[in-house]
Each structure stands twice: as C-alpha cells, then as structure tokens.
Amino acid sequence: MKVARFYAPGDLRVEDADEPAPGPDEIKIRVHNTSTCGTDLKIFRHGHHHIDPPRVIGHEIAGEVVEAGSDVSGWVPGDRVQVIAAIPCGECRQCRRGFPTICPNQLSMGYHFDGGFAEYMIVPHRVLRVDGVNRIPDGVSYAEASVAEPLACVLNGQTFARVGDGDVVVVVGAGPIGCLHVRLARARGASAVYLVELNRRRLDMAAGLVKPDAAICGAEVDPVAAILELTGGDGADVVITAAAAGKAQEDALKMTARRGRISFFGGLPKDNPIIACDSNLVHYRELTIYGANGSSPEHNRQALELISTGKVRVDDLITHHLPLPEVLRAIDIVSSGEAIKVTIEPGATGAA
Structure with missing residues (x-):
C-alpha cells in the first residue's frame, strides 16, 4: 500500500509499505478521506516535538472498517467510521473531572501513532478505550466526516466561550477553522457574525x-474601528481569534463589548507567544478570556450530528480532492491559501 511518511522538516515521502494487521484489541480501516490541516503544514516545515520520525501523518480521518481484532466488539467490516485525533488517557484527574481536552497524558493520531495519509491504518486500543471511533451517520460522506474533527475543535471553543442566542460574534481568520466558526456561531443562534481577515483573496473566497x-x-x-462602527460603539459579545497572530489577540481585547468573551482559539508561535494585554480593559469591562485546545470524543460525535442534520454545512468548504500521491501538492495548496479545505483520498487515482 501507499503511505505518506514524515522524515524531517521538508521531507515528506510517499512510499510503499506493508499493509498493517490489527492486534487483538485494535481495528484496521481502509482510509477513504483524511483532510489536511494547517498543523500538517507546520509539521512539514518544522517537525513536531511529539513526532518521532518516520511517521505517517494526517489526523482528520474517515474510513471503513476492514478487520477487527479478536478482543474487539461492536465493530465489523463495512462499518463507516470517523476517528478522533486527540486521545485523552481517560484516567487522570482532568479526564475524571470531565475535561479530556486538557489531559496531560494526551496522545494524538499522526503524532504518536501512524495517521491517515495511508491506504490502510490501524486504530489503536488507546482510541477504542476512550470511545474515540464514531459511526458516520447515513447521508454523510467520508469527505464530510473527515471535517468532523476540526468542527469538533470549533465546537469545544464555542461551547467554552458560551456562544449563544443573540450574540454578536467576530471571527478573526478566514481559513477553514474561521469558516467553521462562522457557520457554527450561526447554528448556535448568533444574531450577527463578522469575519476579519488580512488577506483580501482569502477573505473574499471564504465570505463567498x-x-x-x-x-x-x-x-x-x-478592524477594531470597523467592528466598533458596526456595533454602534459597543463592541462584540464574543471575539474568536482563529489566527495564529498576537496582533489578532491584542485587537480582540479592544473590540469586545463589556462583559464580553474572547476565545484565543489559534495558538501563537512557540518562539513568540507573548502579547501586550491591556489589563485595564479586562478589569473595567469585566472581560473573560478563554483558551481552546482540541476536542474530546464527545465533541467529535456532536460534530458529526451537526453535519448530519445540516446545521453546519461542510461539503462546500472542501475545495480540493487529491489522491495520496499528490499530498505534497496538497501541502503547497494549504500553504498558498488558495483553498479552504483540501482532502486526501488515498484510494483515488485522479485529482479534482
């Protein structure tokens, strides 16, 4: 079979590999879609401290069960499944408190385990034991199901920041995550959603x-003046920074209404994570700043339900479908910003 293995920054190879066999407590799936993410681009460029190369990367995974280990129950060949990316341990204090997204023992598909840029892959017991494999609802394609993982992360962020009925919401960043934030905010009852982006081409594509x-x-x-003008000087009830930029976070403090909420959704570069925070704005306006880190197995299930019911549409956000041998082209497209979402189809032979 074909896989895409990361060896070092700038070195991602499509190569032949033996088809894997599941252990007694694992399942094997035929990968139908693994969608790309900005994190894949960062891994390609810089590597990752959790990746011990060579490693098959790709963590937005949807496929079909082809074999279940002898100790596995509930899964049979032909089952259509979506696989979580972030794997909590299920046993630590944070997991027991119901906070699996901040599990200190968290592992990840495509980092600690081989991921979805492959024709076949093994879903490890670590995923199964936290109920991290989800049935894809009828009517949801594999491509759509692969977008459930980023939507789950968006759902985590908006649930934590309490986005709800009547809120005026600002989303900063018009990439795939920003687009999902706009759609989810509407589904959660926001009265107005404004999208901010530096790149005019990307903004127009996303806004369209x-x-x-x-x-x-x-x-x-x-953007601060624009949001204040749109809100009659009040500012937004919720500002979500879906961009890895300190300036976006600093601006968010200035465009948030009194008693408003800010979600620092996009992490900052590790070599430049410090921003200038006007503490008096937080103090006198009684602002709340939330972090947002990944998603839980339950968020993934809820994301599939949002897609299945049509509350959050994702199919039109997938602008490019590419076969596995073109994964480097996919990385280039993500880097260029010419796409919203690029999905890899390991079984496909042509491009679209």
Whole structure:
C-alpha cells in the first residue's frame, strides 16, 4: 500500500509499505478521506516535538472498517467510521473531572501513532478505550466526516466561550477553522457574525461561501474601528481569534463589548507567544478570556450530528480532492491559501 511518511522538516515521502494487521484489541480501516490541516503544514516545515520520525501523518480521518481484532466488539467490516485525533488517557484527574481536552497524558493520531495519509491504518486500543471511533451517520460522506474533527475543535471553543442566542460574534481568520466558526456561531443562534481577515483573496473566497454579515479586510481598514462602527460603539459579545497572530489577540481585547468573551482559539508561535494585554480593559469591562485546545470524543460525535442534520454545512468548504500521491501538492495548496479545505483520498487515482 501507499503511505505518506514524515522524515524531517521538508521531507515528506510517499512510499510503499506493508499493509498493517490489527492486534487483538485494535481495528484496521481502509482510509477513504483524511483532510489536511494547517498543523500538517507546520509539521512539514518544522517537525513536531511529539513526532518521532518516520511517521505517517494526517489526523482528520474517515474510513471503513476492514478487520477487527479478536478482543474487539461492536465493530465489523463495512462499518463507516470517523476517528478522533486527540486521545485523552481517560484516567487522570482532568479526564475524571470531565475535561479530556486538557489531559496531560494526551496522545494524538499522526503524532504518536501512524495517521491517515495511508491506504490502510490501524486504530489503536488507546482510541477504542476512550470511545474515540464514531459511526458516520447515513447521508454523510467520508469527505464530510473527515471535517468532523476540526468542527469538533470549533465546537469545544464555542461551547467554552458560551456562544449563544443573540450574540454578536467576530471571527478573526478566514481559513477553514474561521469558516467553521462562522457557520457554527450561526447554528448556535448568533444574531450577527463578522469575519476579519488580512488577506483580501482569502477573505473574499471564504465570505463567498459562509456569508458573514460583514467581511472586513484588516489590511485595508482598522478592524477594531470597523467592528466598533458596526456595533454602534459597543463592541462584540464574543471575539474568536482563529489566527495564529498576537496582533489578532491584542485587537480582540479592544473590540469586545463589556462583559464580553474572547476565545484565543489559534495558538501563537512557540518562539513568540507573548502579547501586550491591556489589563485595564479586562478589569473595567469585566472581560473573560478563554483558551481552546482540541476536542474530546464527545465533541467529535456532536460534530458529526451537526453535519448530519445540516446545521453546519461542510461539503462546500472542501475545495480540493487529491489522491495520496499528490499530498505534497496538497501541502503547497494549504500553504498558498488558495483553498479552504483540501482532502486526501488515498484510494483515488485522479485529482479534482
């Protein structure tokens, strides 16, 4: 079979590998779709401290069960499944408290275990024991199901920040995560959703799909002034920074309404994680700042339900479908910003 293995920064190889066999407590799936993520680009460029190369990467996974180990129950060949990316231990204090997204023992598909850029892969017992394999609902394609994982992360962030009925929401960043934030905020009852992005081309492409109430190009206007004008000077109830930029987080403090909430959804580069925080804005306006880190198995199940019921549409966000041998082209497309979402189809032979 073919796999895409990461060896070192800049060295991602499509190569032949033996088809894996599941252990007694594992399942084997035929991968139908593994969608790409900005993290895949970061791994390709810089590596990752949790990856011990060579490693098959890819963590937004949907496929079909082809074999279940002798000790596995509940899964049979032909079952259509989506696999979580972040794997909590299920046993630590945070997991027992119901906070699996901050499990200190968390492992990840495509990092600690071989991921989905492969024709076949093994779902390890570590995933099965935390109920991290989900049935894909009828009517949901494998490609759509592969987007459940990033949607689950978005759901975690918005649930934590209490996005709900009547909120005015600002999403900063018009990549795939930003697009999902816009759509989920609408599904959760936001009265208005504004999208902010520096790159005019990316903004126009995203806005054409997700239709925010206003699309603001931060390279052309001051986004803080624009949001204050749109809100009559009040600011937004919720600001979500879906961009790895300190300036976005600093601006969020200035465009949030009194008693508003800020979700620092996009992490900052590890060599430059410090921002200038006007503490008086937080103090006098009684602002709340939330972090957002990954998703839980339950968030993944809920994301599939949101897709299945049509509350959050994702199919039109997948702008490119590529076969596994073109994974490097997929990385280039993600880097260029010309796509919203790129999905890899390991069994496919052509590109779209």
